[in-house]
Amino acid sequence: MNMENKYSRWFGRMMWAGIIVNGCIAVLALWKPLWVIAQLDLPPATPLVWPRFSALLLFELYVLYMPATQPLRFPRSAVLSVVPRITGVVFFLLIYLSGHPPSYLIFALNDLFFGLSQAILLYLATQPGRRAVRAPQAGLRPFYMWILLPLLLLLPGYGAWFYLLRERPVRYEAAEDHFKYGSIGTEFEQGIPYWIWFVLPRVFPEKLPAAGGYTSLGVVWEESRELPIGFTKQTIGFPRVGLNCAVCHISSYRKSASDSLPTVVLGGTGQTFDAQGYLRFLFACASDSRFTPDILLPEIERGYSLSFLERQLYRYLLIPLTRSALLEQKASFAWTDARPAWGHGRVDPFNPVKFGILELPMDRTIGNSDVMPLWGMKDRPAGAYHWDGLNSAVKEVVISSAIADGSPPKVINRPDVQEALRRVRAFIDELPAPKYPFVINETLKARGKPIYEAHCASCHGNEGQGTARIIPIEEIGTDAHRMDSWSEQAAVDFNHYTAGYAWQLGAFRKELGYLATPLKGLWLRAPYLHNGSVPTLKDLLEPVANRPLSFYRGNDVYDTDNVGFVSNLPQVVRNGLTQPLSRYDTMLPGNGNQGHLYGVNLAPEAKRALLEFMKSL
Template sequence: MARKDHAHPRARHWLIWLALLLALGAVVATIGWYKLFREVPQHFDDVEAYYRYGSIGTEPEEGLPYWVWRVLPEVFPQHLPEDAEDAGYAALGVAWEQGEPTPVGFSLKTLGFPRIGINCAACHTATYRTSADGERRIVPAGPQQTFDPQAYLRFLGEAAADPDFTADTLLAAIREETELSWLDRLLYRFLIIPRTRDGLLEQAEQFRWTEERPRWGPGRIDPFNPVKFHPDLLALDPAEDDTIGNSDIMPLWALDEQEGYALHWDGLNDAITEVVLSGAIGDGARPDSLPVEALGELEAYLRELAPPPYPFDTRDDQMAARGKVLFEETCAGCHGPEGARTGTVIPQSEVGTDRHRLAMWTAEAAERYNAYAEAYPWDFDAFVKTDGYVAKPLTGIWLRAPYLHNGSVPTVEDLLRPAEERPVVFHRGYDVYHPDRLGFIHEGEAAERHGFRYDTRQPGNGNAGHEYGTELPAQDRDALVEYLKTL
């Protein structure tokens, strides 16, 4: 005999409703994951394209909604540099290739929705022109001269603090660029835009300490104070630290020739892999978002990448040959490939250059960084505290202007003069190259209009020290400059 189902009809109804609610919850969760967290892999034809536009893991924590980011300069042009002649993000000095959705050094990746993040190329990509009306040439892994990271951060913070940073205003601007679905419009209105505003205001507060110190300016950054003061990284207190780490951006090319050398300006690490990984963390990645395998491929690319040759045909080969002899006699011990001191830390008391950068990096910061990723297989253990600056090999020296660790000397010609004869004030950030002086044009109307006024009398900007070669006769200095063009 069949058994009767004695379940109460009301109970069966509750079970049906519960099943429906669970199914609805699953649908909502799936949609939420798809629209907010789904990760779409990037694809590039080669490693150079990845270097320029690939993700280094900054999007989950520091990434901005692409369409919000895209329209900010149009909605808030008043918060861009007042004296800039270029419009949009170009006013901040970014290198933007025609047809690309982002500038070089900015990755576009979908994590639920399209997000934009910074990568290494934002700072480590050089540009130069051989004349004011010449083509702007982009050099991967070279030191940026035009991008002003601090001005970029300030623009984002000031835009977020503007009363017009509202869903109505931004969605109207986005509508001019792309058509969002009705669901995306709801997400942007009630979640993405409000959260973006809060995040940018929080970021601006985290960088408030920079307002009390000299401006970075284009082509420079304080590389480790932001890491020290970030609440999720080393978490030191900026209120108890008035150090100035303002530093010229370094090239990343030819890393293989620096194997075993002290790295960074002050030699705070000598492991290339750790420098690559910590650079990504400094840009906003976190240990669990680092694409370690992809960064390994990037490291291999940078190890072999060579800088471009000096682009002018005005070099005097006979004078350069004499300059090579002078280089071997006066410079090669610290800067030649076989130099006994090449790649080593030269005490600041000897080299005499501005010591503010050295005060910025502390033994406590090194200890905390070494302990930062202990739970991960790649880990850090090579961070140290030093009291000097590294004697670097001079590969591609022509494109590394301005010179010294803080970018305080505009040309090699000036660097070979005693400190009291070097420019006290000049303009940096104009990428038209001077064919003879081994440096960018830094004076005159065009440099003033396009550049940033650099005053060597400000703290951290001193141009004293490194007076090696300054005692040479003028003709020998000229010969040395000619030879350096060949490196």
């Protein structure tokens, strides 16, 4: 006789509910595997037979577990049905903690909900002395049970999807707007919750270099725009702020200090932005004991009314996790504290890749360098990119830059991110170098052209288009730290880092010199040399002993006489706000201003003529 009690009956109901939920997943995985993979943000499965095979196994597993719906009649099946749920929780949690997408937490939560419920019910059902009753005759369960129970089970999953995984992509139709504000995938794993990002300058103003919020760090902010150029906003469960290429690859200039608004030039050198200062601001905020829900939530609600569920999400999940992630990132960048600061318009592009992404052993190298402009990429001689020519494929330059900015390979593999990067590349291919906006002395320019052809064109091209020539360090004589920071092992490891993807990297290499870069838009590339150690073109044509030992970076007021930016002032006033600039000391390691002695022995008249011609490149 089949005897059950109320706990065993509820155990059976939970078993059937689990079979229904997992059966739905299995059906979808069999029928629409690509859709399931995309919705759950899972890594691509090639060939698709494997996710379908997993779905088939899931079907077979639950056919075998059907006897467990009567736990007192089939106790061994009941126990065996609970164990995989518990092991599933551990398995999917470990998968998530090893760096896979948060979607794996859905599977862990699913197994935790059913496994824990079933384990408790099974324990209660099998206690000695539990009063048993005759099992009801076979027939339909009450109709409401079959309607309400699945809904109750699906609601938590829907809530998790809506508040953590739901995607609302923003597409900019104009290529220019996409370059300035479009996502390249950095929001998925590196994105900061928008409202936390928004209130940090209000809560921690003392951690910024001056008044004015993020503008004090030199970001370029267009009028009426919600975010600065180079900052992106995407909803992935909740609004997140990420970065794209334009955050560094943008220039701006003013013809005089009295001009209130600068002229913005896309694809430039980011000479006003202090990227390291931005990171250190975020790290300092996270290190402050006031980075708590009790402090941040009231500030958020001054500008945005959070719903009850959003408030709980920020209080118990987003604020603690954001702080934890920023502190972890701070620890991963601790090596920068022992090296010279980057300063405005500079980054260390490859040591973060070496130490953070490739996990190579820490060394003492210094990779600080100016941001390179992206003008006219299609017209550049193919075969060498970056300051030391360490990659020969422009497509890989775009992809690897996205990786360095915070888009891991599994995110870059998404079709939408692939399309976003393709649009970036198409935009910079056609992006022209800016024309010199001031008056050029045509007579001096004409005198300067043959001087340029005699002293510069063999390396940089007759029209400043550049060459693919790597000038040996012994010849160029400039500071070697940036070149030394990239190693043969790093090149090999980076090429292997994306193995298995159709677009995998493979063109990274090690070179022993610096690239003869294009000179298009040379007037707006200041400061000069790979590490930005010479403030103006006039200074670059002077012997090393006559070049400035220190100067200030980050100004946008143009110096037409010396061809560069004003560099003798420690601060600049923009839009009525005083912003401190970064002092550059050429005596620090990696900051040397030696080398590139071409043209330093020209007569003063010849130098003036050469400068006038180079304004026109």
